[in-house]
Amino acid sequence: MTQRLRRPTGRYAGKAADERRAERRQRFLDAALELFGAGPGYRATTVAALCESAGLSTRQFYEEFRTLEDVLSVLHLQVNDWAESAVVEALAGTSGMPFAERYARVFRAYAGSIAEDSRRIRITFTEIVGVSPRMDEQRLARRARWIELIRAEAEAAVRRGEAADRDYRLAAAAFIGSVNGLLHDWSAGWVDASLDEVVDELVRILLGLLRFEG
Missing domain, CATH: 1.10.10.60 (Homeodomain-like)
Structure with a gap:
């Protein structure tokens, strides 16, 4: 058979x-x-x-x-995707909250994701910098994505009457620069403060730059 x-x-x-x-x-x-x-x-x-x-x-x-740079590229995007997912989840869970409280919680969700593991901070703010034009372009593209998210949320707050009516592009870019600089310096040991203190300061900067009302 x-x-x-x-x-x-x-x-x-x-x-x-x-x-x-x-x-x-x-x-x-x-x-x-x-x-x-x-x-x-x-x-x-x-x-x-x-x-x-x-x-x-x-x-x-x-x-x-193909190369180690490809690994770094994927890892950098992965860490940013984790943070973005945390922010999107926080936005969904804070709907209806007062503006200042809402965005304080949202930023803490971002910082919590990035700082959950010190290795993520180093990948995001140190190892990716100056590697190659390709990596610089990727880093700036992700920064632009964060800037656009903040700008869009600020404009939504304007429509709800919670924030001053103005162009928030520069404010969003300034805030992302502050985040990158302060978290980098903190992770490198150049800032004598706890992570909670760093996050609180960045939240104050965010609220000030966006000129929250109410």
Whole structure:
């Protein structure tokens, strides 16, 4: 009796090929977060060191990424996406609150996501800076996205009669500059204050720049 051949399932140890690849990719990103954000830093890390930390081979690395810069790029976007998700969730959960209280909570959600892990701060505000024109463009693009979010929220507050009617683009850009500078300096140990104190100061700056009323 001829035995039928079964179609290959592409599964190994109960996992599909796509699942295994996603897990490998995440292992590289987890290792990069540690090496770039807590260890020697992006510039002092090699592909070999990253592979050793991830417990994977260089062949597997080049199946996922072309260069270490690609890893840094993905990691930077991932950290920003986590923070953006926290902000969007906070905005949804603070609807109807007074303007000042609403945006204080929203910013604390952002700061809480970024500062939840000191490695995220280093990736966002230190390791990404000056790496290459490509990384500078990515960093500035994400900054522009944050500026636009603040500007749009400020204009929504104007329509509700909660804030002065003016152009908030410069105020939003000034605030993002303050966030980047102060959180960078705090993470580098140049600011003698707790994270709560830093966040409180940034919230005061935000409220002042946007000239909240009421």
